[in-house]
Every structure is written in C-alpha cells, then in structure tokens.
Amino acid sequence: MQQIITSMKDQDIFSQTVNLSDLFRxxxxxxxxxxxxxxxxxQPIDTLVLNTxxxxxxxxxxNISIKITGLQLEGCLFDGGRLSESxxxxxxxxxxxSCYIAWIPRENAQQETSEIISLPVYFSSDRDKLxxxxxxxxxSDKDKWLQCGAAIFLKNI
Numbered sequence: 001m002q003q004i005i006t007s008m009k010d011q012d013i014f015s016q017t018v019n020l021s022d023l024f025r026x027x028x029x030x031x032x033x034x035x036x037x038x039x040x041x042x043q044p045i046d047t048l049v050l051n052t053x054x055x056x057x058x059x060x061x062x063n064i065s066i067k068i069t070g071l072q073l074e075g076c077l078f079d080g081g082r083l084s085e086s087x088x089x090x091x092x093x094x095x096x097x098s099c100y101i102a103w104i105p106r107e108n109a110q111q112e113t114s115e116i117i118s119l120p121v122y123f124s125s126d127r128d129k130l131x132x133x134x135x136x137x138x139x140s141d142k143d144k145w146l147q148c149g150a151a152i153f154l155k156n157i
Contacts, residue, residue: 019070021154027131037064037103048103054080063102071096075150082137117142121152
C-alpha cells in the first residue's frame with residue numbers, strides 16, 4: 001500500500017507495475033483505468049475493451065498501458081505464448097507471467113479467433129468474485145481449456 005500511496009503522490013500510478021492482489025478493489029482500479037483511457041483518447045467508455053500483451057506495452061494512440069503481476073493460473077500452464085496442459089506431477093496452481101493490459105477501442109482489438117480464449121480472473125481461488133477476463137492465446141482447442149476449468153486468481157486462499 002505504501003508503494004501505491006507514493007505513486008499517487010507522484011501521479012504516476014499507471015507507470016508502475018501493479019500487483020492486483022495488493023488492491024482491496026482491483027475491479028474498481030481496472031474501471032478507473034478504463035475511465036482515464038476514455039478521457040485521454042476521447043473515446044466513449046463503452047467502446048473500450050481490455051487487451052492483453054506479454055511482449056510489451058499495448059500501444060494504440062494515447063491509451064494507458066500498465067504492467068500487472070501477481071496472478072496465478074489453475075488448470076493449465078502458460079509460458080507467455082500459449083496455454084499448455086499441466087504435467088501429472090505439477091502443482092494445480094501456478095504463477096502466471098506478468099503482462100501488460102490496456103483498454104483500447106473495440107475495432108482495434110484482437111478479433112475473436114479459435115486461437116484466443118477469454119479466461120476469467122477471480123479475486124480468490126473460491127471463484128466467488130469475478131474481477132475481469134483476460135484474452136489468452138490457447139492454440140486451436142478452446143473447449144479443452146474450458147473443460148479443465150482453467151481460471152486465473154489474484155489470491156490463492
């Protein structure tokens with residue numbers, strides 16, 4: 001919390017790496033990011049969609065891109081390129097790599113393809129509070145990842 005307070009004083013909270021699990025209301029933080037992006041880009045807020053990148057900042061006009069960390073993945077593995085099956089001896093919950101997120105206009109977002117799956121991000125492993133959804137490269141078989149119960153968590157309780 002001290003790092004967040006310092007960032008707010010310096011007015012550069014969006015330039016910091018943000019661990020969403022450190023926030024009391026990560027869904028509110030993401031909505032603030034969306035509102036700030038709408039103001040900066042002069043786009044209607046309802047035309048913005050969340051975009052994810054593992055290769056670097058999401059660049060599109062004046063959008064605000066932040067690096068998030070501290071996520072955990074259950075049901076499969078992710079190497080930054082695509083989802084893969086967990087080994088029989090691997091942990092059920094694994095660290096999810098840091099990524100960049102940004103709200104961008106819907107017409108500029110990745111088109112829905114069979115290679116991308118929208119995984120839910122829950123506040124905890126209880127799966128009782130949905131925070132958002134992240135689009136993750138998965139290969140060609142979306143149904144396989146749905147059947148294995150793949151999901152992302154902020155906290156593993």
